[in-house]
Amino acid sequence: MELHRILLKLSGEALAGDAHHGFSDEEVSRVAAEVKKVVDKGVQVGIVIGGGNFWRGRTSDGMDRVKADQIGMLATVMNCIYAADAFRRAGMKCKITSPYAIGDVTEMYIRDKAIEYMEQGYVVFFAGGSGHPFFSTDMPAVLRAIETECDAVLSAKAIDGVYDSDPKTNPNAKKYDTMKMSDIVDQKLGVIDLASAVLAMENKMPMILFALSEPDSIIRAANGEKIGTTVTVD
Numbered sequence: 001m002e003l004h005r006i007l008l009k010l011s012g013e014a015l016a017g018d019a020h021h022g023f024s025d026e027e028v029s030r031v032a033a034e035v036k037k038v039v040d041k042g043v044q045v046g047i048v049i050g051g052g053n054f055w056r057g058r059t060s061d062g063m064d065r066v067k068a069d070q071i072g073m074l075a076t077v078m079n080c081i082y083a084a085d086a087f088r089r090a091g092m093k094c095k096i097t098s099p100y101a102i103g104d105v106t107e108m109y110i111r112d113k114a115i116e117y118m119e120q121g122y123v124v125f126f127a128g129g130s131g132h133p134f135f136s137t138d139m140p141a142v143l144r145a146i147e148t149e150c151d152a153v154l155s156a157k158a159i160d161g162v163y164d165s166d167p168k169t170n171p172n173a174k175k176y177d178t179m180k181m182s183d184i185v186d187q188k189l190g191v192i193d194l195a196s197a198v199l200a201m202e203n204k205m206p207m208i209l210f211a212l213s214e215p216d217s218i219i220r221a222a223n224g225e226k227i228g229t230t231v232t233v234d
Contacts, residue, residue: 007145051075069133099131160211161229
């Protein structure tokens, strides 16, 4: 699969490194260095980052779900501000957009403007989730990828692909090199949330799921090398 424009989905925990909370300068700098090599090859990049290194609203017992998700969306904004600064220091041009106004911190997301920025060589951060509660950051990753006509979603995770069972509890778990998005939907595998998988399937947006911890994993995925699990939509 030749990729010219990608949507890179990073978990918030990926920014935290071994601390699992807050930011790891070393880890974010490593990610920035890999993305820089991808950008230098002419690949256009959009990025969605989760907020789990600060807030996981779904585990906040007793709290109103809408308010919990709003806090989570703001956590993604903080992550994008931090990551964009690291990317700029690594030599990249960046824009941070969001689906709602946050003073001069972000720009309002406008689809045509985002595409124009990507064509001009900017790394575009899509902060603030989808702007609506009841969705994980898988949804804005797939949604923005479709809207900005990306070739694929590259989802960097803590695990190196999709398995038929949990490899943490089953040492004989089988990893899939490729699989269909329809199988993820039908079997409710949970590697991405169901609504996002359906959206990707209906709009034929492929996805590559891989381990961020593997050396040069972002570069390899963007180069179309065999890594992790490729989820097809044909």
